[in-house]
Amino acid sequence: MEKEWEKRALEEWERLSIQDNFIFQRVMQNVKLCKWLLERILRIQIREIRYPDTEKTIDVRLDSKAVRLDVYVADEAGAVYNIEMQTTKGRDGELPKRARYYQAMIDMDLLGKGVYYDDLRQTYIIFICTFDLFGLDERIYTFRSRCMEQGDLELGDGTTKIFLNAKGLRGSVDEELADFLHYVDGKEARRTFAQEMAREVARVKRQDETRREFMTLYMEYQKQRRAGVEEGIAQGRELGIAQMAKKLLRAGMTIPAVAQMAEMPEEAIRRIAEEDGIPAS
Template structure:
């Protein structure tokens, strides 16, 4: 079993691409590539990027949910960029609510370090999606808080959420971003930036240490998954036995009711309450027992 799991882990490793967040996170540790990606998405220039954490984890209290951010970087002016690779949309509005949660956690983390609310920094939460998150076929969806009555009046709270759509066909974007989105979508790398990105993916995948880390994580996940499935099956069997016994008692109670057995006798025989037994009676039977 262990050998089969290891073989599956190795096959999974060989099939990894830029759209896998394990690979994406490590590729984005290349400061030049990360910097250029942000610059092309936002049409800005960045002098310097800083990585406060290789993988940013925010856990505000022991009793709160924590969040782990794939790529968390700051530029020379203190602007924060959180970049996440997203391959699943989730249920309902789960994806967009996650950006709200990330924003709140980042702000609370800053406030917890002594920053006053009026000093909260500009933040960009960027989701790179392998699917169209809004179904409008745009390559990029950018959201900032604006006034409904005066659309050009921005709130100016320093928060922006951006979704890149690898399936998008609409909207004019930088050539590097267009090629990057095609690459995320599984096409061949094209253009200097994306080709450099593809070479970095291959370099990362040829690192023995990174491969061992991934395979260890993969096998650990499989172990927990199998344990969870086993526990779920056992729970299902227990619940199934209980449900089967319950159904048997209900069937017995119905039979006794049909034979006009006194309710107190049925209560003792089935272990059911009088109210539960009465719900099993037909309207005619209820009338006869009055």
């Protein structure tokens, strides 16, 4: 069985591209490429960037859900940049809400280090999407807080959220960035920047240590998946109960009532409600 998993792991490894977080994170560890990408997206000059963590994990409270950020860097002025590769759209409204959640967690992380709220840094949350999240064919969608009554008046809270669309054809963007987006969409890299990215992907995939790391993760996943299948009957029952509990909670039933019907502790039902964002009491 392990030989078969190893064979599949190698096949998966060969298929990996810039779209896969495992590769994207490692490519973005190339300071020059990460800096170039930010400069092209934001149309600014950055003197230098630094990496607080290879893969930033923020867990500001013991009872909060931790968030793991793909690429988290800061520049010489202290501005913070979070870059995420996104290949799935999810439910309607999910990605904008995730951007909001990431923003809140980054702010809480900064405040937890002794920063006063009026000293919060400029933050940029950037999703590189392989799909058009908003369906308007723009290559880039940039969001900042503005006054509804006075459209030219910005709130000035220092936050920017950007969604790149690898399939977009509209909008004036740097030609190098447009070609990079085509490359992310699976097309041939034609210009210097995208070609540099492609070479870095190839370099990362030539590294024996990185390949072994991926194969270890893949095989561990397969082992856990097999163990899960063997426990499938019990897990299936638990999953069915959880799904039914969600339906009852959404229908307006109270946590104690659902707990009694499901023969589960109230705390477990409360956790199900919180994890799915269902308001319940």
